[in-house]
Amino acid sequence: MERRTKAATITWVYLVLVTGILVLANVISGLYYKRFDVTDTERFTLSTGSKRLVCEGLNKELNVDFYVTRGLPQTDLFIEDVTNLFNEYANASYKKEDGTQSPPSKFKFTIIEPKTEDEKKAAKDEGLQEQMLQESSESGDQQTSADGYLGFVLKYGNEKEVIGFWPPNNTQGIEFFISNKIREVRDRDEGRKSRYAIITAKDEIKISDSLVPAHLRPGSLKAVFGQFFPFYEFEEVDLKDGETQLDAGLIGVIITQPQKDYSEKELRRIDEFLMLGNKALVVMASAVNLEASDKEMKATLNTRGLEKLLNGYGVEMKREAAIDFGSTFQITGRTSMGKEITFINPAIPILEKDASLDKEEELFDDSFPTFFRMPQIPFPFPSPLVIHKEKQPNAEFQVIARTSPRTSVITADTTTMSHKTAWQETDPQEQKTIGVTVMGQLKSAFAGGGDDMGIKANAETPKDAPSRLLVLSSSQFLANPFARSGNPPPLPPQMQMIAGPQPGDRELGMMGEIYLQNNFFITLVTSFKGTLDWMANDPDLLAVNAKLLQEPALTYSMKKPRGVKGDTEEDMKKKWEAHKQEKKDLQTRVSWWLGVLPAALVAAFGIVRWRLREARRDKAIV
DSSP states (O other): OHHHHHHHHHHHHHHHHHHHHHHHHHHHHHHHHOOOSSTTTOOOSOHHHHHHHTTTTTOOEEEEEEEEOOOSHHHHHHHHHHHHHHHHHOOOOOOOOOOOBOOOEEEEEEEEOOOOOHEEEEETTOOOEEEEEEEEEEEOOOOOEEEEEEEEEEEETTEEEHHHHHHHHTEEEEEEEHHHHHHHHHHHHHHHOOOEEESSOOOOOOTOOOOSOOTTTOOOOOHHHHHOTTTTEEEEEEEEEEGGOTTTOOSSSEEEEOSSSOHHHHHHHHHHHTTTSEEEEEEEOSSEEETTTTTTOOOEEEOTTTTHHHHHTEEEEOEEEEEESSSEEEEEEEOTOOOEEEEEEEEEEEEEETTTTTTTTBBBBTGGGGGGTTTEEOOOOOOEEOGGGGOTEEEEEEEEEEOSSSSEEEEESSOOOOOOOOOOOOOOOOOEEEEEEESSSSOOOOTTOSSOOOOOOOOOOOTTTTTTEEOOOTTTTTTHHHHHHHHHOOOOHHHHHHHOOOOOOHHHHHHHHHHIIIIIHHHHHHHHHHHHHHHHTTTTTHHHHHHGGGGOOOOOOOOOOOOOOOOOOHHHHHHHHHHHHHHHHHHHHHHHHHHHHHHHHHHHHHHHHHHHHHHHHHHHHO
């Protein structure tokens, strides 16, 4: 009895001590709250780019009014998450490269919960929208609703930006949009402009082209950027055979896939601009030309004169089409009769991040802003690039994208890039460079080239103002290749009113829709935005771009099946089916381990502890 009383007393003392420690730990955590985030995308903490923006990127105080209506579980959880995020903005601080501490954040926020009629009227006057907030129980048999507000009003100087409503069931990307809205309202108030030139009059691929199949609601890069990122200003520039001089106030120049040749004088105008220093040139084009609304997807090989400019910077664009059988685009669909069929198009490589590859073998560099932290990148219709470093001895060359080692090339003047093509692998097969950057003190592409045609460009960029070149050798990097080929040709406005929307090719439309469903639309928007930020050499928002990408679910260390030379579509289909079954089996094993192992460990611990106590009791009796 004495031992039992002593054991009970000790147990109660332990319980009181543990309870006290837990209470003290909660009090300390409340006073000194700190998150530790080890995710690659800084998912649970504020990105460094956002911290720099609110600490050093603002000259005035930024005030955010967060309008809320509490009372629903999901909505309350959303409010808590956003409040935590805003606290991180308000308390942002970081160590600069020189070791000093950043200035304090200029971000201030207030939570407002309109309840009275006057408060609701004030919210509407600010631009907020009262919404029907609905939530369902986990079983789905009960639904709760209430009218309320969930929105933000950002105020900076004389400018204001309103996000009238944010759905409470999704916090994905909220930091991305808030940071971009901060930049937008700041730029408007301070008169800042980020101006980019896009070369036109070459029947080029445009950012205003629709990225979606004809049977869906139209959408384009220009529309997305106009709505969400209006601080980027795109100016269409017609070089007019070299008579137009590019404005020195532009951040950079973008060349997309042309269908007409560039004259040498036009190329000299671009070179003249780049030689000013601290400028950027981006070329998103290859030698593979496909016309829009051509369901046969016939291609011709022509570099349209761009090789004259790129060669001078040490980047040779081959008049070839790279056909990548190791990273091929592949989808499965069904016919009208319900038969399952597999579509393969190796002319559209899907480059995937593979951590097992060496730096010199990786398919793309996911630390580069265009591909920042992306798991995969579509690279439609690439041409091989060859680097000649001797032409730019003071510049740094970097390969940022490659095909897989199982790549053949096509050199015929014309070919068909359709998924219906009977693709043939040819030797030699090797990895091809399809993405390159050149940065530093660049020499003019036409230095010592005879007649300057009246264009007096600098022989090289200033030492203290290096310029940069990005070449993505993909003719439809900024397009949805299936929608572009499958959509009907545009009708004149008068005919559109009479005829109405025209259907496109059904099969290509289906493939174009699947192309978008693979997150390639968000990938395209994010990669284009990352490219613009790289052109501006603006690091503040580069890390923020990753916050738009969806956090991957639990992943399994299983490589996707790779074909070998001679594999037919039937062979690849069998490999994919075997891969799916293997993944399913692995998921089942993991589920069992996660379900059984913790319980087994607890049971084993209990048994061991019980046996030890019995052993001590037997010893005490003896």
